[in-house]
Amino acid sequence: MKLTVNGTSHDIDVEDDMPLLWVLRDELGIKGVKYGCGVAQCGACTVHIDGVAVRSCQTFAGDVDGEVTTIEGLGTPETLHAVQEAWIAHQVAQCGYCQSGQIMQAASLLSDIPNPSDADIDEAMSGNLCRCGTYTRIRAAVKTAATKLQEV
Structure with missing residues (x-):
């Protein structure tokens, strides 16, 4: 294969x-x-x-x-994806275990909906669980990434 x-x-x-x-x-x-x-x-x-x-x-x-x-x-260590940059800026990760899945889901959301509402974010991210409960930071990071991606 x-x-x-x-x-x-x-x-x-x-x-x-x-x-x-x-x-x-x-x-x-x-x-x-x-x-x-x-x-x-x-x-x-x-x-x-x-x-x-x-x-x-x-x-x-x-x-x-x-x-x-x-x-x-x-992304690469030299050129992070906008979602990765936003995750760092908002200090989203605590234990970090769910973060790769969260970031991948957020990047997919932003490719489908470039300017998501809170409801769009909540719906798209609802299948990604965070044991640490950083959901408000996740939403803020998604919005920051959306803004950055629209500037490009």
Whole structure:
């Protein structure tokens, strides 16, 4: 099977029904995507397939049809994505465990709705749980990122 992840093509030998999460973590060594619940309810494993946020714990490798982007491919250390910059500016992360999924979900939201309302943000982010409860900072960071992306 061939998968393109963060712009790099990989030939992998896995069963079609292996969850993408485990392909990324165990086969490719990409550790930014996290295991949270395993049933697509917490959002810790969120990645993009062709820019659309999906839960990698419930997406089978054989069903992937498009380029996969993880938190490692969203930006670079030299050029962070606007959402990553906003997360830092608003000091969103506390324990940090959910943050890669939160950031990936927020980036997908902003590609669909460039100027989201509070209700848009709440709805899009509702499937991403934060044990630390930083939801107000998450909303503020999404708004900051939206503003920055509109300036570009």
